[in-house]
Amino acid sequence: MKYSIKNTALDADHIQAVILAIFEGGKLSPAAESADKQLQGEISKLIRLGDLRGNFGQTLLLHKGERRIILVGCGKAEEINERRYKQLCRKVVPLLKEIAADSVLNELTEVALPGRDLYWNIRFAIETTEQAFYAFHRFKTRQKDEAKAPKEMIFSVADKEANSAQQAILHGTAIASGIKQARDIANCPPNLCNPAYLAEQALALAEREARIHTRILGEQEMAELKMNAYLAVSRGSANEAKLSVIEYKNHPDPQAQPIVLIGKGLTFDAGGISLKPATDMDEMKYDMCGAAAVFGVMNAIAALNLPLNVIGMLAGCENLPDGNAYRPGDILTTMKGLTVEVLNTDAEGRLVLCDTLTYAESFNPRAVIDIATLTGACVVALGQHNSGLLSDNDQLAHAIENAAQQADDKAWRLPLSEEYQEQLKSNFADLANIGGRWGGAITAAAFLSNFSGAYPWAHLDIAGTAWLQGAEKGATGRPVSLLVQYLINLSEQ
Known part of the structure; x- marks a missing residue:
């Protein structure tokens, strides 16, 4: 329209x-x-x-x-x-x-x-x-x-308000288009929307937009980078993991530090050996809604021509059980060098994200935000109305909270103090990949914080907000509006 x-x-x-x-x-x-x-x-x-x-x-x-x-x-x-x-x-x-x-x-x-x-x-x-x-x-x-x-x-707008109204149309249509792009990808069935499909969409975006360049890291490149945690999750699937790196360069200073957005892209998550219950497992195609949101944001900022450098990463992967799948009890050496004891193969998103967060250091980012349907515990804590926000950087957290309030794309900040690291101790490795029953959304973010110390970092857990169930079943496109507003605010500083 x-x-x-x-x-x-x-x-x-x-x-x-x-x-x-x-x-x-x-x-x-x-x-x-x-x-x-x-x-x-x-x-x-x-x-x-x-x-x-x-x-x-x-x-x-x-x-x-x-x-x-x-x-x-x-x-x-x-x-x-x-x-x-x-x-x-x-x-x-x-x-x-x-x-x-x-x-x-x-x-x-x-x-x-x-x-x-x-x-x-x-x-x-x-x-x-x-x-x-x-x-x-x-x-x-x-x-x-x-x-x-x-x-x-x-x-109907008076002449004196025409400029503000025209800007509202520009922003609103770009954000709405980005939301639609995110919903379209997320609603695709997993037999079509696999990591290769995400990569194809990222490459197609670069063909449409002159300011965007996309490159794809396959499993061979990940192995050379020693992204062993990411690759372990993918081992049970016949579909190769692919990390799509979408670079948008439009800052007046080409060397300006970029904002990096990392989207969890589990195109299907059966839980691996720690198999999920069959009920509602079809909805696990939505475990890539973080990647879908990042893709939507990259479309929107290109339409808005924002004067920023932004890198969007779609961390594509699939978590399935087979004879080659990783197991509970395995110990993985991450790209950062930290070892992780796998206690539950269904806590796979943090293993994909931890190596992607380490890889993000190579871009010397101004800030990094990861977006993930990470924990059912976040849904228990906040329901389906607020995304969970966790960060060890108050300035970045406040900027995201402000954008959430402005865009009416709600997020609620949860604590992330060092005590939660105690729950991630392992007898056999540097970290365990789960922290027990209590505070699951927080311990998941605490795990990720071990890999994000090189830059300001925030984590958005969208497990409760990324899709709807029941008669209105489908992806929501959140938090595209929040993230675009955050980037609009940065561009106006």
Whole structure:
């Protein structure tokens, strides 16, 4: 869908549908008041008759000639927040599908959000609308004729706010596209989306974007680098591990230190010898959502032309059991030289990430953020609403927290003090790969911290936020919005 801004009248000829906000008690927004006058008080009449109360989430569709008017109940104005605003944006989508209008004037951006301005209203509207229209039907052979999205959504903006609104459209569309890219890859079945497929997507991105160069490390190159922990996880699979390194160079100083984003890319995780239960194992195709998110971010920053150097790594691998698979009790020597006793082969993500974190040192990074569906313990701790944030660097952690709040892509910081290292002691190696039952999300990050001392580092555990279950099963594309906002903030410093 195309998004644009115009200081336009509600009854302009090119407008086929208008979205208006009505508050509880029948209070009309300014645009709704203007429309009511043009309609000789028809909206007010509906309120008097009780057909329209303005209750939160209520919608009503009016037909006036060739123009459709969508009235949206917003509840109490003082109770509107980011979450409720996005819910209202989603409520409109089924009606937009029903009427199939080519051009829509969206006046929901008049709804005031505490602490936000028009930029955020427009950006949130774009991101939410695009996500609500998203569907992944690539592998369906019997597809229903689905209503298409409007060709254009217009936001009515005064001339003095045009620059801010245009920036919101630029940011919102780039982020929404990045989220879609992440969801498309993550929703692919594991018989197609394997480490080689991730590498193909990374190479294709470089072909599309002049500022991006991609190179792929196969198992031979990893062996030469002594990435033995990474390779151990891959041993049980017929699909070769591949580390895709996507370099985006656009800083005015070509030698400027890059930001490195590392995405866990377990394209399928059966748990290895420590086999997972069969129930819901199909969802383990989503164990590569960290890599999918990084891929989405790299697409978004290229579209935004951010003046930064950024390296995205897709740590592609597959964890399966066979006669060559690594075992509980094995001791692995990592690229860093530390030895790790494997107590559970299903704690494989940290073994892939620890060697990738060590490899990241070669880029002399300004900061490194790894993104991983790492632990079920994080889901127990934070549920499906907040990603887990862990870091031993307060400045970096605060920058990520700020970006999460700005983008409304929630993250919650968990502690990472040295006491948790005690749980990783091994009688036979430098480290154990699990730390016992308690604080599992924290001990997983504590394990990774042993490999990240050369640079500022943060870890995002997205096990609870990367995909949805049940009737809405599918990848969410989080935390693309958070990470792009973090990079936007850096580019503006």
